[in-house]
Every structure is written in structure tokens, then in C-alpha cells.
Amino acid sequence: MNERFAMIGDTAPVVAAVTEPGELAEALPTALLLNAGLVHKVGPGRQTVRLARRLAERGVRSVRFDRSGIGDSEPRSDNLPWLESSVAEAREVMDHLERETGATRFVLVGLCSGAITGLHAAMEDPRVAGLVLINTRGYEASSDWNQQVMNRGWARDYWKKSLFRPTSWWRALTGRIQYRRLGTVIARQVRGRFGASEELKTQSDQIAGMITGLVDRGTELLFVHSAGDHAKDFFDVILESRMDSLRASGRFESCTIERTDHTFTLLGSQERLIDAIDAWYGARDWSGGRHE
Amino acid sequence: MYHPAQVEGEGRASRDCGVLLCHPTGHEYIRCHRGLRELAVRLARAGFPVVRFDYAGSGDSTGETSDVRLADWSNDVRNAAAYLRACSLAPTTCLVGLRLGANLALEAARELGDVDFLALWQPVASGADYLAEIRAQHAELAREVGERESAGSEVLGFSYSDEMLRDIAGVDFHAATGEVCERALLIDNTEAGLDEGLRAHAATLTEELDPLHVPEPRFWDAEPYEAVMPHHTAQGILRWLEETAE
Numbered sequence: 001m002n003e004r005f006a007m008i009g010d011t012a013p014v015v016a017a018v019t020e021p022g023e024l025a026e027a028l029p030t031a032l033l034l035n036a037g038l039v040h041k042v043g044p045g046r047q048t049v050r051l052a053r054r055l056a057e058r059g060v061r062s063v064r065f066d067r068s069g070i071g072d073s074e075p076r077s078d079n080l081p082w083l084e085s086s087v088a089e090a091r092e093v094m095d096h097l098e099r100e101t102g103a104t105r106f107v108l109v110g111l112c113s114g115a116i117t118g119l120h121a122a123m124e125d126p127r128v129a130g131l132v133l134i135n136t137r138g139y140e141a142s143s144d145w146n147q148q149v150m151n152r153g154w155a156r157d158y159w160k161k162s163l164f165r166p167t168s169w170w171r172a173l174t175g176r177i178q179y180r181r182l183g184t185v186i187a188r189q190v191r192g193r194f195g196a197s198e199e200l201k202t203q204s205d206q207i208a209g210m211i212t213g214l215v216d217r218g219t220e221l222l223f224v225h226s227a228g229d230h231a232k233d234f235f236d237v238i239l240e241s242r243m244d245s246l247r248a249s250g251r252f253e254s255c256t257i258e259r260t261d262h263t264f265t266l267l268g269s270q271e272r273l274i275d276a277i278d279a280w281y282g283a284r285d286w287s288g289g290r291h292e
Numbered sequence: 293m294y295h296p297a298q299v300e301g302e303g304r305a306s307r308d309c310g311v312l313l314c315h316p317t318g319h320e321y322i323r324c325h326r327g328l329r330e331l332a333v334r335l336a337r338a339g340f341p342v343v344r345f346d347y348a349g350s351g352d353s354t355g356e357t358s359d360v361r362l363a364d365w366s367n368d369v370r371n372a373a374a375y376l377r378a379c380s381l382a383p384t385t386c387l388v389g390l391r392l393g394a395n396l397a398l399e400a401a402r403e404l405g406d407v408d409f410l411a412l413w414q415p416v417a418s419g420a421d422y423l424a425e426i427r428a429q430h431a432e433l434a435r436e437v438g439e440r441e442s443a444g445s446e447v448l449g450f451s452y453s454d455e456m457l458r459d460i461a462g463v464d465f466h467a468a469t470g471e472v473c474e475r476a477l478l479i480d481n482t483e484a485g486l487d488e489g490l491r492a493h494a495a496t497l498t499e500e501l502d503p504l505h506v507p508e509p510r511f512w513d514a515e516p517y518e519a520v521m522p523h524h525t526a527q528g529i530l531r532w533l534e535e536t537a538e
Contacts (some may be wrong), residue, residue, distance in 0.1 A: 003354075037516060037517050038326070038516040038517050038519075039322060039516050040322070040325050040516075041352075041353050042322065042352060044322070045297050045319065045449025045450070046322070046351070046449065046450070047449070049352070068324070071326060071329070072293065072329060088441055142386065147515065183310065207487075258438075259437050259439040260437050261433065265319075266434060266437070266439055266446070266449060267327060267431060267447050267449055267450075267451060268431075268440075269437070269439070
């Protein structure tokens with residue numbers, strides 16, 4: 001394995017680290033490891049470096065890069081909105097790798113906002129043969145929808161955890177909780193029992209359409225959630241009713257990593273995350289052609 | 293990573309002083325990365341050639357933290373200083389170190405013997421206290437997520453050998469003796485201000501000590517999405533360098 005660094009792109013060159021395996025497995029797509037939020041290309045707790053090096057053992061070439069304004073990369077000067085620029089930069093990295101290495105198929109791996117970039121880049125670019133979406137929240141959809149889904153998660157937390165914990169009651173009785181949030185959550189829960197709001201359904205359908213469209217196109221999908229993370233609430237709201245057909249496609253998988261936080265800070269959880277991605281990479285049939 | 297001095301424009305010239313930035317370590321390094329990169333850019337724009345680097349086993353460098361000892365990181369600082377001199381040809385050198393990076397910069401300055409200036413940014417006064425603090429953060433997170441307590445070798449996503457943990461526990465700012473540079477800046481971001489004992493001891497390590505108290509959030513303690521760039525401290529370092537390295 002060796003690692004080299006490159007400046008990629010014309011408008012706003014990004015700083016990238018390309019990890020080349022000792023022996024390249026030609027059949028396996030190149031992995032693009034996207035920034036998790038504002039953390040630079042080494043990833044939270046350096047997990048992205050560890051993932052790149054693990055994938056190299058499997059024969060996978062990967063590239064970790066800092067999108068503009070993050071880590072080692074300069075900010076853009078063209079005022080392109082976040083999602084547009086992050087998708088454009090991911091595509092430029094694919095263009096570069098296609099020119100330099102001949103790679104025509106890619107797997108995008110993103111955590112949190114990186115997953116949003118990955119999803120939208122996959123929608124725009126048929127070279128994306130696989131997508132690993134880790135703890136995806138919000139989906140760049142409306143803030144109201146976002147809030148409603150988050151409320152589901154908070155409600156679950158209240159019902160499952162706080163309700164039976166003496167310290168929670170003590171906090172409530174001594175005024176040390178967010179009464180407004182609690183009130184909103186309960187009100188929304190009650191309303192939710194009489195049917196999901198139209199907006200919730202419309203937004204969910206739109207995102208579900210994106211995901212099922214990718215699966216229909218032949219893109220391999222892996223969703224990863226930290227146990228207890230609100231990302232799982234988004235996943236359930238969006239895909240609950242479609243789960244059977246998605247799983248039947250053979251191109252859709254999901255898994256939950258226990259005993260971890262949102263960014264997989266602790267080493268044990270990083271290992272479980274990397275094991276899951278590595279195993280998924282190895283179990284897929286990547287022999288298909290371009291995913292038009 | 294080398295940031296050459298930006299000397300385009302009338303009347304601009306590269307400064308005579310090259311600057312080496314010594315990051316903190318472990319989780320603090322990741323949290324500080326962008327802030328220190330911004331400092332490097334700001335210094336380079338002011339005409340100072342700057343080098344940033346990742347210690348062995350951290351960031352983009354090879355290996356894992358479990359493979360290295362503190363002496364390896366000190367050696368990395370010396371190698372990076374040599375790289376800075378080779379790239380910039382600057383006749384004088386300043387090491388800027390944050391947290392444990394400040395202690396490593398101090399150690400490297402002593403071993404090199406020809407470092408002119410040192411900026412010690414919130415150095416670790418006691419390695420044992422520092423280790424206790426970050427281990428407590430680790431234990432709290434492990435409890436929150438229900439993870440079993442590790443054997444003690446991991447701190448917030450970074451694994452250290454027993455020898456390395458002993459090295460870190462043995463760090464003692466007050467144990468450093470003798471002058472190591474011509475002029476030093478001691479930076480403190482706490483509300484309370486500079487610890488008098490630390491300040492008095494730092495004064496013994498240099499011909500001239502300039503204290504800089506700038507109450508600003510501890511950006512090495514904040515998650516990257518919450519971190520605030522320490523603009524006032526960065527500006528303070530720049531002004532001090534402009535005055536010192538003239």
C-alpha cells in the first residue's frame with residue numbers, strides 16, 4: 001500500500017490523499033471517502049484513514065479528500081451553495097480518477113453531511129456503483145420535516161428511557177428539562193396518532209423515490225446507523241413501507257452499530273463500522289457495468 | 293505541508309523567519325486542524341514561510357499512535373524543522389506549539405539548540421493531569437454509549453502503548469531547565485489568566501518572555517462543528533512574530 005497526495009479540480013482544487021493498494025483488485029470500484037461534517041479528511045478519530053488502509057488490504061483504491069473550505073482545502077470563491085459545491089467537487093474527484101487511473105465505477109462513503117453529499121452525487125452521476133450512507137439525518141429537506149422526524153426520535157427517547165428513569169423525573173420536578181421541547185414532542189406524538197402530516201409524507205416519498213431510483217438503477221446501497229442515533233428515525237420514516245421490496249432487490253442493506261455515538265469516536269465502534277463496510281464491499285457483486 | 297511566504301505585490305518580501313506549527317495530539321489534533329491551518333495561511337500571507345506536519349501515527353502520516361513513543365514525536369518536530377529550513381532558507385526559526393505540541397516544541401528546541409523563537413500556546417503543565425483529564429472524557433463517553441471500559445490504552449479513539457502513556461504522564465513543564473531560545477511567547481486562553489508558576493518557569497527558558505493572555509474558547513476541546521477560530525490569539529501570534537522576527 002502507498003499513499004500519495006494530489007490537488008484535484010479546476011475551480012476550487014481540493015486536497016486529496018489517494019491510497020493505492022499493493023495489489024489492485026480491478027473488479028472493485030474505487031472508494032471516495034467524503035468529509036464527515038467539518039472534520040478534515042482523516043475523519044472523526046482518524047477513522048477515515050483506517051478505513052482507507054483497510055480497504056487497500058482488500059485491493060480497493062480509495063481517495064480521502066477535503067471539500068472546499070474544510071481541512072487542507074481552500075474555500076471556494078464562487079459562492080456556490082454547500083450541496084451543489086460538495087456534489088460538484090465529488091464529481092471532479094471522480095473525473096480526475098477516471099483520467100488518471102481509468103476507474104469508471106465508484107463507491108461513495110459518507111457520514112452525516114457526507115452521506116447527503118454522497119446521495120446527491122449518486123443521483124447525478126451514473127458512475128456511482130455503490131453508496132454507504134452512515135448516520136444520515138435531515139437529507140437536505142425542509143426544516144419542518146426535519147423537526148417532525150427528530151420529534152419522533154425524542155419521543156421515543158422519552159417513552160423508552162426517560163419515563164422509567166428516576167433521575168428524569170427528578171430533573172422534571174426541579175425544572176431542569178426543556179419543557180417546551182417536551183410539550184412539542186408530546187403534542188406532535190398525539191397528532192401523529194391521527195395520521196402523518198401531508199408534508200411528512202410528501203418529503204419522505206421524495207427521498208424514498210431517490211433511494212429506490214438508485215437501487216433500480218443498479219446501485220448497491222448500505223445504510224449504517226449508530227444504535228439510538230436519530231438517523232435511524234429518518235431511515236424508518238422514509239423507508240419503512242418500502243423495506244421489503246428494497247431488500248428483495250438484493251442491492252439494499254442496512255446495519256446498526258451498537259455502543260457508539262454519532263461519529264464513532266471510540267476505537268471499538270470504529271472497528272465495527274470498518275468491519276461492516278469492508279464486509280459489504282467484499283460481499284457485493286461488482287461485475288456489472290456502468291449504472292446508467 | 294509547506295506554506296510558502298506570499299510575497300507578491302510591491303514592497304513585499306519574505307520574512308527572515310520560518311515558522312513550524314506543532315499540533316496538539318490525539319483528539320485535540322483533529323479538533324484544531326482547521327484553526328491551525330488558518331493560522332498557517334495568515335502567517336504565510338504576512339510573509340512568513342510556514343510548515344505544518346502530522347506526527348507519526350496521526351493525521352495523514354503512517355502508522356498508529358500505538359506504534360510510537362513521545363521521543364518519536366519530538367524527533368518528528370526536529371525533522372520538520374529541518375524541512376522548513378530546507379524549503380524556506382530562512383535564517384531564523386520559530387516553533388509554535390499548541391497543548392502537548394508546545395511541550396514537544398520546547399523539547400525539540402532544546403535538542404536542536406538553534407531555534408530562535410518559541411510560541412508556547414497553552415502548554416501541558418503536567419502530563420499526569422492532562423492524561424487524567426482526557427481519560428475522564430473517554431470514560432464519560434464510554435459510559436454514555438454503554439461501551440466496556442478499555443484496558444486503559446485508548447483515549448477517545450486513539451490507542452497508546454503503556455510506554456507512551458508513561459511518557460505522556462511524565463511530561464512536566466516545570467522540569468525543563470536552561471535557556472532554549474532568544475525570545476518566547478507564552479499564550480493563555482483561560483478566563484483566569486496565566487498561571488504565575490508556569491509564567492515564572494517559562495521566563496527561565498528564554499532570554500525574554502512575552503506573556504499573552506487572550507480569553508478565547510478552548511478550540512481544542514470543541515467538536516469541529518462547534519469550534520470557533522481563535523482569531524485574537526492568531527492575531528496576537530502574528531503581531532508578536534512581526535515584532536520579534538524583524
